[in-house]
Amino acid sequence: xxxxYSLAGFVVGAVVGLTGxxxxxxxxPLLVLLFGVHPATAVGTDLLYAAVTKAAGxxxxxxxxxxxxxxxxxxxxxxxxxxxxxxxxxxxxxxxSPSLTQFVSAVLGVALLLTATALLLRQRLLKWARSGGTxxxxxxxxATVAVGAALGLLVSISSVGAGALGVxxxxxxxxxLASVRIVGTDIAHAVPLTLVAGIGHWWLGxxxxxxxxxxxxxxxxxxxxGSRLAVKVPEYFLRPLLATLLVAIGxxxxxxxxx
Numbered sequence: 001x002x003x004x005y006s007l008a009g010f011v012v013g014a015v016v017g018l019t020g021x022x023x024x025x026x027x028x029p030l031l032v033l034l035f036g037v038h039p040a041t042a043v044g045t046d047l048l049y050a051a052v053t054k055a056a057g058x059x060x061x062x063x064x065x066x067x068x069x070x071x072x073x074x075x076x077x078x079x080x081x082x083x084x085x086x087x088x089x090x091x092x093x094x095x096x097s098p099s100l101t102q103f104v105s106a107v108l109g110v111a112l113l114l115t116a117t118a119l120l121l122r123q124r125l126l127k128w129a130r131s132g133g134t135x136x137x138x139x140x141x142x143a144t145v146a147v148g149a150a151l152g153l154l155v156s157i158s159s160v161g162a163g164a165l166g167v168x169x170x171x172x173x174x175x176x177l178a179s180v181r182i183v184g185t186d187i188a189h190a191v192p193l194t195l196v197a198g199i200g201h202w203w204l205g206x207x208x209x210x211x212x213x214x215x216x217x218x219x220x221x222x223x224x225x226g227s228r229l230a231v232k233v234p235e236y237f238l239r240p241l242l243a244t245l246l247v248a249i250g251x252x253x254x255x256x257x258x259x
Contacts, residue, residue, distance in 0.1 A: 005035070005211060006218035013053070013222025015242065018229060023050050024159040025115045027215070028108060029249045037211070039104040040095040044201025045208050046159040049215050051195040053223060054187050061184030068185045071174065074141055075166075075189040078148025079155070080196050086156040087200035095206055104157060109253030111160035116246035118168040119239050125171060143173055148189070156197040162190035 012026045024046055031042035061067050093100050118125075147169045154161040166186040174182065201207055 002211075002214045005214035008034070009049075009215035009218030010222035011218075013219030014226035014229075016053070016219075016223055016226060018226040023053065023163060024155070024161070025112055025163065025246055028159045029112065029253065031211075032105070032108075033249065033252065037208070038096060038206075039101055039108065040201070040204075040206040041208050041211075043104065043108070043157070043159045044198060044204070044206035045212050045215070047155070047194045047198035047201055048207060048212055049219070050159065050162070051191055051198050052216060053219055054190045054194065056220075056223070058184075058188045058191050061180075061187055064180075064184070066178075066180045066184035067188045068177065068181050069188070071144060071170070071177075072185050072189040074144040075148035075151070075185075076192055078145035078150075079152030079189070079193045080148075082149040082152030083156040083193060083197045083200065086153050087197065087204065090157075091204055095204060105253050107154070108158040108160060109250045111154055111158040111165075112246045112250030112253065115160060115164045116243040116250065118164040119243040119246070122164075122168060122171070122239070125168060140173060147173065152193060152197075155193055156200065159194075159197075162186070162193055166190065 008027070008030055012023065012030065015026060016023050027049065028039075028042045028046045031037040031046070032039050037045075058067070090100075095101075095104075147166075151161050151166055151169075154165070163186070166189065167182055170177070170182045170186060177185075198207065
């Protein structure tokens with residue numbers, strides 16, 4: 001058990017509790033850039049970390065009736081097969097080869113930049129969607145499945161996307177759905193997705209169980225504390241701060257592509 005990993009888990013857990021996002025978006029790059037964990041191992045370990053932590057969130061949201069299980073099912077219809085196919089493709093390569101390592105880092109960087117954009121523009125996007133949206137329409141099911149497939153692909157490679165990106169997509173697809181139900185549905189969908197992708201990475205040999213245990217020791221109390229403080233810390237301050245941090249990390253990870 002490494003105390004530094006537990007401390008990192010506590011900090012990230014607190015951020016997740018405060019903002020509702022930031023698990024994969026912070027934990028994976030933190031492991032890669034600060035602790036020097038191989039990108040493939042960081043992604044695989046973080047996926048199982050997310051599955052455990054978001055299962056607790058799903059229990060709370062489900063008990064409160066804030067999960068639309070029909071929508072979550074449509075997302076999973078697209079995301080789970082996409083995740084499985086992505087992992088099958090990844091299995092054909094050496095995850096520790098320099099080229100694939102660079103590819104995973106680049107996808108992670110792009111996912112962070114997209115997440116930061118979603119965080120910064122969420123309120124404007126929500127206002128725009130609701131001003132012209134009609135809620136659920138005949139294209140809702142197919143579009144939701146397609147969004148799920150895109151999330152399955154992105155999450156399986158980078159472990160990022162099931163949070164802020166998933167919520168933003170649902171805001172567009174279901175602009176009349178209450179925000180708490182959008183968040184609860186997104187969290188509920190993330191559990192099977194991260195679990196399937198995490199098990200797949202375990203099959204590929206890219207999960208560090210000791211690291212996972214150390215992270216969970218810190219993150220569970222961190223999430224509890226962050227959730228308690230969420231009502232006292234203004235969201236308009238936290239989201240831009242988190243987005244700025246994600247932009248800086250994403251730019252660092254994608255810099256080799258531009259160079």
